[in-house]
Amino acid sequence: AQTVTQSQPEMSVQEAETVTLSCTYDTSENNYYLFWYKQPPSRQMILVIRQEAYKQQNATENRFSVNFQKAAKSFSLKISDSQLGDTAMYFCAFISNFGNEKLTFGTGTRLTIIP
């Protein structure tokens, strides 16, 4: 069974600074996908970024980028030039590509951006 671990329950950072959220996972699969979801106070789950395990290049979406270390089974999210609207819960998630449609989530990191 796959597991996803987020070891930072809470983090805070000053506006405009850079912050990195950690995520590790455990799987015996070789092909899979990893995601970061954001959940603001509105409770809506919003996809931030995704990474395909067979791609060595780290995914980037504007101010959001990941550091994907497949051998170490690590998938951290970096937020550059943080903004007040980035305040939210962030969830790391994993899904296998081979018939397992179940997305496994970490327990989340609550990020607060301080003005």
Next chain:
Amino acid sequence: DAGITQSPRHKVTETGTPVTLRCHQTENHRYMYWYRQDPGHGLRLIHYSYGVKDTDKGEVSDGYSVSRSKTEDFLLTLESATSSQTSVYFCAISESRGSSGANVLTFGAGSRLTVL
């Protein structure tokens, strides 16, 4: 974006009563899911469906049943609600499937259920 709606958005009920939550999609996607979200646990899969009348259990399926008689509707039923089922419930649909694409889930807005 996929059209996905959950109802009701909020419900308060008493222990022992039956509760049904509805998830409706307008995109004709094959896969639908029910998750519950609790502090310290993230989101945990209750049940999912991979087609009409095709469902399977997730990691926290005890006390829940599901039905999918139409592609667009996925119902979650608590036959006899308990206080431990107080939670926020999310429905999700899978927007893409296949070896060439990541399996991105799109979530509904959530349903907050309180069992007294």
